[in-house]
Amino acid sequence: MDFDPRHPEFRANPYPFYDLLRSYAPVFYWEAWGIWFLTRYDDCSALLRDDRLGHAELIAPPEHQRPLWEMQFRWMLLRNPPDHTRLRSLVHKAFTPRMVEQMRQRIQAITDDLLDQVQAAGRMDLIGALAYPLPVTVIAQMLGVPAADQDKFHGWSNALARSLDLTEDEAVYNRASDATVEFRDYLKHLVDRRRADPQDDLLSALVFAEEAGDRLTEEELYANCMLLLTAGHETTINLIGNGTLALLRQPEQLDRLKQEPALVRTAVEELLRYDSPVQMTSRFASEDMEVGGQLIHEGQTVAFLLGAANRDPERFESPNKVDVGRQPNPHLAFGGGIHYCLGAPLARLEAQIAFSTLLRRMPNLKLETDAPPYRDNYILRGLESLPVSF
Numbered sequence: 001m002d003f004d005p006r007h008p009e010f011r012a013n014p015y016p017f018y019d020l021l022r023s024y025a026p027v028f029y030w031e032a033w034g035i036w037f038l039t040r041y042d043d044c045s046a047l048l049r050d051d052r053l054g055h056a057e058l059i060a061p062p063e064h065q066r067p068l069w070e071m072q073f074r075w076m077l078l079r080n081p082p083d084h085t086r087l088r089s090l091v092h093k094a095f096t097p098r099m100v101e102q103m104r105q106r107i108q109a110i111t112d113d114l115l116d117q118v119q120a121a122g123r124m125d126l127i128g129a130l131a132y133p134l135p136v137t138v139i140a141q142m143l144g145v146p147a148a149d150q151d152k153f154h155g156w157s158n159a160l161a162r163s164l165d166l167t168e169d170e171a172v173y174n175r176a177s178d179a180t181v182e183f184r185d186y187l188k189h190l191v192d193r194r195r196a197d198p199q200d201d202l203l204s205a206l207v208f209a210e211e212a213g214d215r216l217t218e219e220e221l222y223a224n225c226m227l228l229l230t231a232g233h234e235t236t237i238n239l240i241g242n243g244t245l246a247l248l249r250q251p252e253q254l255d256r257l258k259q260e261p262a263l264v265r266t267a268v269e270e271l272l273r274y275d276s277p278v279q280m281t282s283r284f285a286s287e288d289m290e291v292g293g294q295l296i297h298e299g300q301t302v303a304f305l306l307g308a309a310n311r312d313p314e315r316f317e318s319p320n321k322v323d324v325g326r327q328p329n330p331h332l333a334f335g336g337g338i339h340y341c342l343g344a345p346l347a348r349l350e351a352q353i354a355f356s357t358l359l360r361r362m363p364n365l366k367l368e369t370d371a372p373p374y375r376d377n378y379i380l381r382g383l384e385s386l387p388v389s390f
Contacts, residue, residue, distance in 0.1 A: 003030060005166050005280075005378045012374060014279065014381075015320065018308035027292035033166070035282070035301045036294070041312035041332070043291060044304045048336035053283035053302055054080040068163060068177035071184070074223035077231075077339060084338060090216050091224055092342060094205030100345045103138060107350055110137050111357045119361065123368065126386040130358070131240035132233075135350055139232035143225065144190065144201035156183040157230035165377045184222045191221065202228070228343070235277040236347045238382030240354050243271030245386060246322050247355075248367045253322045258359050260325075267324035268351045272310075273331035274322050279307040279381045281335055306332045307381070362390035 003017065004010060010017055021028050022039040029036050038044050047053055055078045061069040072078055076087035114133055118124040132154075140150045156179040163176035191207060198204040206221060216224065247254040257267050282303040285296050296302060310331045311319040334341035341347070358365065368387035375384050 003028070004032070011376070011378050011381075014307060014378070015311060018305060018311060021305075022308055022312060027294040029294070033301075035303050036291075036296050037303045037305055038291065039305050039308035039312075040292070041309040041315040044306065044309040044332055045330075045336060047283075047291065047302065048281075048304060048332070048339075050337075052286050052289055054286055056284045056299075062173075065173045065177045067180040067184070068160075068173060071180045071219075071223045071226060074220050075227045076224060076342075077227060081338070086211070086214060087216070087220060087224065088338075088342065089211045090209045090214065091206065091228075093209045093211060094202055095228070095342060097345050099142070099202065099205070100349060103142065103346070104349060104353070106141065107134070107138055107353050108357070110134055111353055115357065115361055123387065123389040126244055126388050127237065127241050127383055128385065130354060131237045131244070131383075131386070134240070134354060135233035135236035135347075138346070138350060139229055142202045142232075143229060144194070144199055144203045145229075149186070153183065153186070153229055154233070155179070156186075157226075157234060160226065160230050161234045161380050162377060165379050180226070183226055187222045187225050191218075231341075232343055232346065234380055234382075235343075236350050238277035238380060239268075239272060239347060239351050241383040241386050242275040242277060242381065243268070243351065243355065244358070244365075244388075245367075245372065245383065246271055246274050247324075248365065248388070250322045253324050254359075254365075257324045257355070258363055261356060261360070263324050264352050264356050265348075266327055266329065267355065268348055269329045269331065270322055270324055270326045271351070272333035273316070273326075273329055274310070275381070276307045276310050276331070276333045277382060278333065278335075278379065280305055280379045281339075304332075304335075306335070365390045 003021070005014070018039055021037065026040045026043065027036060027038060038047065058069060058073040076084055076091060079087060111130070111134055114130050118129050124130075136150055136154055137147075140147070140153065145153060159176045159179035162172050165172075190203060194204045194207050198208065203225065206216065206225065209215065247257065257263055280303050282301050285298055285300050285302060287298050289296050310316070310333060313319050334344045366389050368389055372386045373384040375382050
């Protein structure tokens with residue numbers, strides 16, 4: 001097969017390609033980029049937890065892209081123990097389940113306000129009206145970003161998200177590096193204000209988070225704030241958009257969820273599995289290792305195709321169909337091992353409230369187009385727009 005995840009046909013619907021790979025080349029070497037792709041659930045689940053796979057040290061980037069690479073190098077997501085352990089412990093002290101749960105009423109109020117604005121019109125672009133502004137507003141409020149600045153930081157995080165994709169376009173990395181500099185300068189202003197006048201928000205908690213006498217350095221603070229702001233809404237936009245499209249395309253499951261609203265928790269897990277907001281994550285092999293009869297050499301990149309693993313028929317019955325009551329559902333949408341998504345509780349809560357409220361207030365929701373456009377990003381798979389009527 002002509003495998004290229006940069007191809008528009010692949011990006012529009014990668015799942016038939018995944019089925020072919022899983023059946024005929026479950027451990028597949030893509031020579032164009034020198035990457036090993038894993039598509040089976042068991043391989044991905046086991047190796048996400050394998051300490052022989054980690055992240056590489058920073059190599060000298062092009063000078064004009066240095067701000068981007070140095071910032072991402074400080075993300076806890078891209079660090080190995082013990083640095084990862086220290087960074088995650090410090091961030092987790094601020095980003096606690098209690099802080100997330102405290103947002104429940106606020107998330108509900110934001111959702112209702114957004115739907116109030118379009119209810120009378122009878123139609124909307126679900127991405128622009130709900131899927132985008134809900135998580136953006138939530139994470140911005142949690143971090144204490146003023147409402148007037150939310151579009152600004154969304155532009156920066158879009159540029160950063162695009163740089164995480166499989167692309168050789170230098171302009172993508174240059175834009176992301178420019179965004180990094182602007183984002184950092186903006187955060188420095190906010191951090192200085194929080195140091196002088198702490199607030200009851202996530203940013204203040206991160207500034208003063210301490211573990212065994214250790215705190216985030218200045219640059220670690222900026223970098224991981226960028227990570228939280230970017231990951232805190234880019235993926236949830238995709239979850240709400242992809243999930244709504246999946247339900248509208250399988251109306252019997254949409255009707256079941258409307259009739260049994262208590263299924264919203266299992267429904268969100270199923271929508272995470274069915275069309276995963278993050279399609280791929282990767283690691284580097286720290287030693288030679290054999291996987292599925294293939295020899296992976298030290299230093300080579302191993303990519304976990306989470307979207308493929310989550311449709312593996314060896315693990316999930318009828319994987320290409322939505323089942324809003326599916327249990328158990330050990331999907332890998334949030335990754336696995338030490339890098340399991342720190343923001344999973346927030347994403348789940350936002351999606352549960354969004355779907356519950358949407359279906360309660362707009363029970364006659366219908367698609368306005370058969371082929372809504374996708375954003376030009378394979379790894380963070382999501383829709384550009386989703387026109388619906390109600």
